[in-house]
Amino acid sequence: xxxxxQTPKFQVLKTGQSMTLQCAQDMNHNSMYWYRQDxxxxxxxxxxxxxxxxxxxxxVPDGYNVSRLKKQNFLLGLESAAPSQxxxxxxxxxxxxxxxxxxxxxxxGSRLTVL
Amino acid sequence: xxxxxxxxSHVSVSEGALVLLxxxxxxxxxxxxxxxVQYPNQxxxxxxxxxxxxxxxKGINGFEAEFKKSETSFHLTKPSAHMSDAAEYxxxxxxxxxxxxxxxxxxxxxxLQVQP
Numbered sequence: 673x674x675x676x677x678q679t680p681k682f683q684v685l686k687t688g689q690s691m692t693l694q695c696a697q698d699m700n701h702n703s704m705y706w707y708r709q710d711x712x713x714x715x716x717x718x719x720x721x722x723x724x725x726x727x728x729x730x731x732v733p734d735g736y737n738v739s740r741l742k743k744q745n746f747l748l749g750l751e752s753a754a755p756s757q758x759x760x761x762x763x764x765x766x767x768x769x770x771x772x773x774x775x776x777x778x779x780x781g782s783r784l785t786v787l
Numbered sequence: 788x789x790x791x792x793x794x795x796s797h798v799s800v801s802e803g804a805l806v807l808l809x810x811x812x813x814x815x816x817x818x819x820x821x822x823x824v825q826y827p828n829q830x831x832x833x834x835x836x837x838x839x840x841x842x843x844x845k846g847i848n849g850f851e852a853e854f855k856k857s858e859t860s861f862h863l864t865k866p867s868a869h870m871s872d873a874a875e876y877x878x879x880x881x882x883x884x885x886x887x888x889x890x891x892x893x894x895x896x897x898x899l900q901v902q903p
Contacts, residue, residue: 676830705890712796714877714895715831722889730890762830775821776891778830 674698678763678779685753685786693748693782695763703766704746705776706730706738708759715762721746753786760784789814791861791878793894801902806850806865808897810878813859820861821879821891822852831877837861848872873901 676697685691695704703722707715707730717730721740735757737749746765750757760783764776794809812818819838823831835846842854848871852863863876878894 703889707893712895714793715893717890717892720890728889764831774819775833775836776831778832780830781828 676763676765676777676779678761678782681780681782683782683784685750685784687754687786689753690749690751691753691784692750693761693763693784695746695748695779696744697746697763697765697777698744699765699767699777700743701765701767701777702743703768704740705764705766706736706746706748707762707764708732709762709781710759718748718761750784753784755786758784758786789818789880789892791820791880791892791894793876793878793897795897796895797898797900799900799902800868802870803867806863806868806872806899808863808876808878808899810852810861810863810894811859812861812878812880814880819881820852820854821881822846822850822861822863823877823879823893824848825875825877825896827874834863834876868899868901870901870903873899875899 679694705720706718716732719738721727724743739747760781763779768774790813792811821836822834825831835844837854845851850865875898879891
């Protein structure tokens with residue numbers, strides 16, 4: 673029962689470095705999401721993808737890029753990491769791709785620290 | 788755009804006491820509403836959801852929530868707190884119709900502490 677798998681679980685970067693967070697789901701879900709979680713701010717949507725090959729910006733997309741080349745994978749890239757991107761990142765997926773949305777299934781998170 | 792507000796970033800109750808976590812929504816159309824729970828160092832998991840059927844929704848672990856349109860509220864309750872309920876709880880909203888962003892919007896979270 674893998675569900676949603678995120679890699680890596682922990683990462684430390686220096687300012688200006690780049691990296692990619694990987695997310696894979698094995699539930700044949702149509703929609704996938706990247707959220708970031710910061711203390712006192714809940715979860716904020718970075719990007720989402722309603723179907724393979726499509727992506728849309730969320731509320732905090734600056735400094736990130738994404739790709740959804742395969743239905744089961746959703747990648748989140750940081751081209752030039754900044755300390756403000758220190759956060760816990762959650763990937764989620766959902767079967768539905770249009771409102772009203774159903775349940776989201778979450779990965780266990782990726783904790784990123786940018787020095 | 789839809790949004791949710793969670794009143795109280797921290798709530799502390801004694802074991803066996805009533806748990807009440809507050810959530811108010813702002814939506815121009817009837818929303819779907821969700822409560823998620825996050826245990827330390829884990830992802831979020833669904834507690835319960837409101838999808839415009841019954842206004843009183845029962846979830847896992849003895850939690851329930853009532854949708855009150857007149858108060859634009861969806862408060863989470865549990866009659867008797869258990870130590871294992873200590874976690875962070877998030878309210879979330881999805882628009883009913885295909886308006887706006889096709890993603891859930893989350894509240895800022897409420898951390899529940901249960902005292903022995």
